[in-house]
Amino acid sequence: MKRLILAVSLLCSSALAHADLKVFACEPEWGSLAQTIGGEKVSVYNATTGLQDPHHIEGRPSLIAQVRNADLLVCTGAELEIGWLPILLQKSGNAKVQDGQPGSFMAAQQVQLLHIPVKVERSDGDVHADGNPHIQTDPRRIAQVAKALTERMAQLDSANAAHYQQGYANFNTRWQQALQGWANKTASLRGTPIVVHHKSWVYLQDWLGLQEVATLEPKPGIPPTTAHLTNVLQQLQTTPAKFVLHSAYENPRSAQWLSGKAGIPVVMLPSTVGGTPAATDLFTLFDDIIQRLTSVQG
Amino acid sequence: MQLTPTTLAITIAAALAAPAAFADTTANWQGSLIVEGIYFDSNKDEATHAEGEEEAHEHAHLPGFPAGGHDHGFREGLHAGHIEGVVSGNISDKLKARATVGILDTEDGIETELEEAFVETQGLGKGVTVKAGRFFSDVGYLSSKHNHEWDFADTPLVYKGMFGEHTNDDGVQLSYVAPTQQFVQVGTELFKGDKFPAGNSDDTVGAATVFAKTGGDIGTDHSWQAGVGHWRADSINGREGELHEHERADGSMHSVTPSFSGKSHINSVNALYKWAPNGNAKERNLKLQAEYFQRDEAGTIAMLNTDGGIERNLNYDGKQDGYYVQGVYQFRPHWRVGLRQDKLGSDNQLTQVSGAAATEHQVEATGLATEGHTPKRNTLMVDYTPREYSRLRLQFNEDNSTPETDKQVILQYTHSFGSHGAHSF
Ligand SMILES: [Zn+2]
Numbered sequence: 001m002k003r004l005i006l007a008v009s010l011l012c013s014s015a016l017a018h019a020d021l022k023v024f025a026c027e028p029e030w031g032s033l034a035q036t037i038g039g040e041k042v043s044v045y046n047a048t049t050g051l052q053d054p055h056h057i058e059g060r061p062s063l064i065a066q067v068r069n070a071d072l073l074v075c076t077g078a079e080l081e082i083g084w085l086p087i088l089l090q091k092s093g094n095a096k097v098q099d100g101q102p103g104s105f106m107a108a109q110q111v112q113l114l115h116i117p118v119k120v121e122r123s124d125g126d127v128h129a130d131g132n133p134h135i136q137t138d139p140r141r142i143a144q145v146a147k148a149l150t151e152r153m154a155q156l157d158s159a160n161a162a163h164y165q166q167g168y169a170n171f172n173t174r175w176q177q178a179l180q181g182w183a184n185k186t187a188s189l190r191g192t193p194i195v196v197h198h199k200s201w202v203y204l205q206d207w208l209g210l211q212e213v214a215t216l217e218p219k220p221g222i223p224p225t226t227a228h229l230t231n232v233l234q235q236l237q238t239t240p241a242k243f244v245l246h247s248a249y250e251n252p253r254s255a256q257w258l259s260g261k262a263g264i265p266v267v268m269l270p271s272t273v274g275g276t277p278a279a280t281d282l283f284t285l286f287d288d289i290i291q292r293l294t295s296v297q298g
Numbered sequence: 299m300q301l302t303p304t305t306l307a308i309t310i311a312a313a314l315a316a317p318a319a320f321a322d323t324t325a326n327w328q329g330s331l332i333v334e335g336i337y338f339d340s341n342k343d344e345a346t347h348a349e350g351e352e353e354a355h356e357h358a359h360l361p362g363f364p365a366g367g368h369d370h371g372f373r374e375g376l377h378a379g380h381i382e383g384v385v386s387g388n389i390s391d392k393l394k395a396r397a398t399v400g401i402l403d404t405e406d407g408i409e410t411e412l413e414e415a416f417v418e419t420q421g422l423g424k425g426v427t428v429k430a431g432r433f434f435s436d437v438g439y440l441s442s443k444h445n446h447e448w449d450f451a452d453t454p455l456v457y458k459g460m461f462g463e464h465t466n467d468d469g470v471q472l473s474y475v476a477p478t479q480q481f482v483q484v485g486t487e488l489f490k491g492d493k494f495p496a497g498n499s500d501d502t503v504g505a506a507t508v509f510a511k512t513g514g515d516i517g518t519d520h521s522w523q524a525g526v527g528h529w530r531a532d533s534i535n536g537r538e539g540e541l542h543e544h545e546r547a548d549g550s551m552h553s554v555t556p557s558f559s560g561k562s563h564i565n566s567v568n569a570l571y572k573w574a575p576n577g578n579a580k581e582r583n584l585k586l587q588a589e590y591f592q593r594d595e596a597g598t599i600a601m602l603n604t605d606g607g608i609e610r611n612l613n614y615d616g617k618q619d620g621y622y623v624q625g626v627y628q629f630r631p632h633w634r635v636g637l638r639q640d641k642l643g644s645d646n647q648l649t650q651v652s653g654a655a656a657t658e659h660q661v662e663a664t665g666l667a668t669e670g671h672t673p674k675r676n677t678l679m680v681d682y683t684p685r686e687y688s689r690l691r692l693q694f695n696e697d698n699s700t701p702e703t704d705k706q707v708i709l710q711y712t713h714s715f716g717s718h719g720a721h722s723f
Contacts, residue, residue, distance in 0.1 A: 049518055049577065056580045058572070060521045060723050061481035061513025068425050068475045087720045090394075093475050095423035100391065222685075223631060249578060 021157045024066050024097070026075035026085065027054050028273040029136040030107060030145075032281050034074050037150050037167040041160045045070070050274025053249045054080055055221065059087035067092040070103070072156055074149065077106025078113060078133035102156055108133050110148040111141040114202050136272055138203035139179055139286055146171060178283055182290050189293060193239065195232065195264075197224075197246035197255055200271060204289070213239050216246070216254045224254040236262045243267045243296050248275035267296050327387030330716035332446045334379030338372035342697075342704035360699055362644025362668040363459040363618050364558065364595070365540040366494040370404050370463070372452070372708065378403045379710065380445045382413070384718045394418050398444065413444070413466055425475035432468045435487055437507040437527035438589055439568040441465040447721055449585070449626045450679050451693045451710045455640040456620035459673075460564060460591050462494045467505065481523075483511045495562045495593070497537030505531040513570075513723075518577045522570060523723060529564040534597065542663040553604050556664045558614065560597010566590060570723075585626045592619040599648070599664050612656055612664065616646040626679070636679035642699075644668055673699040687714045 020043040025031030031046040038044075045066045048054050054076070057063075067073070067088045075081055089098055096103035113131030135141045150168035154161035190209035197216045205212055214235055218228040236258075243265045246255045252268065259266045269289050270279040279285040359365050372379075379402075386396035398414040416431030434442045440457060442465075453463070473485030489496070491504015499505070507530070513523030539556040546552050568589040575582055595616040601609045620642035628634045646666045648656035661667045675698060681691035688711075695706040 051576045051578075052518070053578055053580060056578065058521070058574075058579060058723060059720060060515065060572075061511070061523050062515040062521065064475060064483075065479065065481035065514070069477055069479075083720050087722055090418075090420050091427070091475065091722070093419075093422055093425040093427045093473075095421045098391070098421035101421075249576070251581065 021153060021160075022069055022071045024070035024073045026073070026081050027136065029142070029282060029285070030074040030076070030149075032273045033142065033146055033149060033171075034072075034153070036171050036282070037146065037164055038153060038160075039163070039167055041157065041163055042153070050270055050272045050276075050279065051249050055083065057081070057084040059084045059091070063088050064091045067097060068094050070094065070097050072103050072105060072153065073097040074105045074107065076108050076133050076135065078108035078130040078135075079128040080108075080133035102152065105149060105152050107145045107149075108135055110145045111135055114206060115199070132199060132202050134200040134271070135203050137201055137289075138207045139175070139182065139282075140207060141203060142282065143172065143175055143179070146175070174283070178286065182286055185290055185294060193241045195236070195241045195244040195258065197244075197250045200247060201245060201269075208293075213241050216244070216258065229254060229258060233258060233261050236264075240264075245269060247271035265296050267292055269293070327385065328717050328719070329386075330382075330384045330714055330718040332382040332384070332712065332714040334381065334446070334713075335376070335711040336372055336379035336451070337376045337707075337709040338374055339707040340372075340374060340704055341706075342702055359540065359665065360455065360459045360642060360673050361671045361701075362646060362666060362673070363642065364495065364537075364556075364616070365665045366462070366497070366537055370402060370409075372706075373405060379712075382444060382446060384716075386718060388420075389417065392419055392421060394420050400445070411464075413464060425477060427471075427473050427475075429471040429473075430469075432466055433471065435465040435467065435489075435507055435529070436471065436473070436485060437465065437487070437509050437529045437564070438566050438591070439523075439525060439570060439587060440589065441527075442722075446712055446714065449624065449634075449636055450638055450677055451691055451708045452695075454589070454622035454624075454638070455642055455673060455675055455699055456589065456591050456622055459618060459620060459642055460495065460593060467491065467493050467496075469503075469505075481511070481513045485509050491531050491533075494537065495564070495595075496531035496534055497558075498535045499531065499533045500535055501533045504533060505529065519573055519575055521572045521574075521723075524569045525567070527564075527566040527568075529566075530562070532561040534562060535559050536600075538602075539665045542665065554601040554609055554663050556666075557600045557602050558595070558597060559600070560595060560614070562593060562595045564591055564593045566592070572723075579628070581628075581631055583628045586624070588621060588623040590619070590621040593617070601660075601663060610660070611651055612660060613649045613651070614646070614664070614666075615648075616644070616666065618642070618644040618646075620673075624677075632683050634679075634681050634683070636677075636681075638675075638677040638679070640673075640675040640677070640699075642673040669701055671698075671701045675699055688712065 021038060021041060023034045023042050023044045025034060025044055025046050027048055028046045028050050031044045034042055035044045047063055048057055075085060098104060116131040146168060150164050153164045186208050191211060193211045193213045195214045196212055199215055199220050214232045216224040218225055241264060244255045244258050245267050246252055248268060248270050255266045269292055270276040270285060273279055273281060273285050276288055278288040381401040383399045388394050395417045396414060400411045400413045402409045414433050416429050416433040418429040419427055436442050467489040469487055469489035471485060471487045473483060476482040487507040488503045489505040491499040496505040507527060509527040511523060511525040515521045537558045541553060541555050543551060543553045570587045573584040597614055599612045599614045603609050622638060622640045624636060624638035626634055626636035648661050648664060650656055676696045679691060679693045681689055683689040691710040693708040697704040697706055
């Protein structure tokens with residue numbers, strides 16, 4: 001019996017010594033970021049894929065199990081996951097990752113948000129009270145999140161703090177270079193008028209200076225209606241747009257309809273890592289976004 | 299102070315809530331109201347009314363299943379349905395509370411039921427969650443769901459037969475999620491045990507459950523959950539059934555009420571499978587679920603006179619079981635169709651004190667006669683949910699729960715005001 005206890009405790013302590021920081025990422029962009037910073041010291045579970053709508057995820061058993069085991073939750077916040085994260089936190093029984101704990105990291109809290117509503121009413125659709133949560137389409141904001149996330153990872157796993165700082169330094173050097181390259185390629189996009197499916201590109205627009213003239217959804221989260229699309233088409237007569245933009249997880253029907261009627265191209269963009277086969281990490285995500293935007297511009 | 303699950307629940311709640319009195323509470327109370335309108339049409343009731351017969355029972359009774367579960371069927375015509383008022387919020391950073399009041403406009407007038415009033419820990423650590431107060435049991439899959447979360451307008455026959463309308467009771471629940479890659483949860487509940495199929499226990503814990511659930515994903519499109527549950531009440535003391543009345547040959551009336559004392563055990567298994575292309579259930583999804591329940595009861599049924607005296611004792615050894623299987627397919631955004639099949643069975647042995655088998659009339663008086671009938675029901679449902687908070691549902695039942703086939707049409711409109719958080723899987 002004593003030998004068994006010894007064996008078990010040895011097993012436990014050796015497991016602890018090599019334990020990774022277990023990261024539960026609500027969206028793949030944060031999973032990718034945590035992996036890039038943490039390298040072999042972290043194990044990352046992505047709760048969603050680049051082809052899923054992060055507004056509408058079910059609190060599935062698999063996700064409860066992963067939140068149960070997590071040391072660090074890296075999510076967008078700003079109510080993006082309001083339909084599913086609270087139930088995962090409730091069911092998990094995990095103290096470390098609850099709201100306000102060091103193990104709860106919300107990316108939206110690290111950056112300046114846009115479109116903070118004056119009032120939130122159900123009749124206005126799925127308006128997020130804290131502001132528009134789709135921050136991952138602005139690489140400048142990703143850089144800010146990366147810095148804050150590194151600090152949090154170092155705080156939670158202080159033994160590997162230097163490792164995380166090094167990971168961040170490597171990432172940031174490459175990222176700043178990439179930012180410069182993307183800025184050069186997209187200078188001519190400034191001021192381009194566009195139509196978007198959902199208000200999920202405001203940060204991309206903010207970064208690249210794109211002008212959103214209409215949305216296919218009549219109100220955020222409300223699927224496009226024929227009446228609304230007709231209005232948008234009419235509006236385009238007076239204020240024309242260059243293209244209509246939707247993300248990989250959105251049904252392209254409405255965008256294609258408008259494209260056919262208004263004679264402007266449809267651009268499908270990956271909204272996160274995994275949204276397209278080319279977007280395998282954060283770098284290739286923005287390479288692909290910019291490739292798609294600049295190629296349509298011709 | 300006698301230690302009952304209710305007082306225990308209150309004590310635990312008070313102990314857990316105490317630090318909140320000093321801490322700066324970040325209360326974020328939410329309130330919601332769920333209203334329902336029902337149109338119900340049944341060919342059976344029309345037929346009985348046309349013949350001028352009086353309804354034998356006020357509540358629909360399932361042959362072979364002990365009566366006593368408080369369950370209201372739908373009333374014919376257009377009327378308000380099940381109204382739910384929900385208040386929930388955080389008491390402290392580790393403790394939440396929720397209360398649900400159900401209001402139902404019945405033939406006997408407005409009935410109000412405190413469906414839930416509990417406190418629940420959040421993030422206690424190590425996968426542990428404690429709940430105390432009145433709550434819906436987790437012994438089955440649908441057992442913990444509120445009326446407005448059902449995929450059909452009514453509850454499966456097996457739930458009606460096993461538990462009556464709801465599985466709520468006063469007590470405590472302890473549950474634990476294991477630190478494994480696959481979801482594994484085990485839990486236990488200790489209840490006061492005053493509600494059907496328990497009743498009038500002298501024990502501190504009149505009913506108890508254990509349950510286990512597991513589940514996971516297969517790729518991004520498929521997810522599943524399976525569970526087992528055991529419910530038991532070992533000290534039922536006078537669980538009363540329905541009053542039995544009939545006219546004797548000499549014209550006098552014979553009125554008795556069966557009163558069961560003994561033990562009742564229920565075992566159950568449930569399975570759930572969901573499909574959503576790329577994990578996006580908003581566009582299209584499929585949900586298949588099935589539950590099987592099996593109950594064993596043993597003890598004595600005392601036939602009580604109208605003055606409360608015992609007319610006769612019968613030895614009772616009962617077995618009842620049943621299942622439902624259902625599938626709901628969302629074929630395009632907002633639109634779903636559903637199919638459900640219900641089936642029940644029973645094998646009840648009743649013997650007189652002398653050892654001889656009970657007479658046909660005695661069995662009938664206990665309310666446990668099957669009349670040689672196997673209760674069944676087939677259901678077809680279509681619903682339209684233009685927004686998350688409003689839903690219109692049309693449902694057809696071919697109800698053979700009693701020997702006479704009943705074709706039912708239900709039109710249900712549900713609207714929820716306010717917010718009450720997401721529904722569990
Ligand atoms: Zn609800």
